[in-house]
Amino acid sequence: MDQYLTRKRAAVLAHLSNKCRRCGFSDCRALQIDHIDGGGGKELRCTAQWTYLNRVLAESFRFQLLCANCNWIKRSEKSEAKYRNQNIGQKARNIGHAPEQSGIFPEQQTGNAG
Ligand SMILES: [Zn+2]
Secondary structure, three states, X not given: OXXXXXXXXXXXXXXXXXXXXXOOOOOHHHEEEEEXXXXXXXXXXXXXXXXXXXXHHHOHHXXXXXXXXXXXXXXXXXXXXXXXXXXXXXXXXXXXXXXHHHOOOHHHHOOOOO
């Protein structure tokens, strides 16, 4: 990261109060800019870092600082919630099917019929 970018990032972190929104951790080496509504990774991949940092400054209500731990925990919570929702949808689709059609190992249920 070049010097200008480092300074810019420091300014952005200061703007976002220089600490993790969840736990208060304040070592800037492990602080990450997080999209409150998600989608940050995609936006970062599509945008030059300088432009991205300017956007964070201009639209700081959309962003928060999380430390690396809290960011991973948030990600994990989100993917677990997504997985749960998919499971609920799957169960709803399975209603009405015969139990043997939803077996985990259907090949073990064929027996010696032949
Ligand atoms: Zn944290």
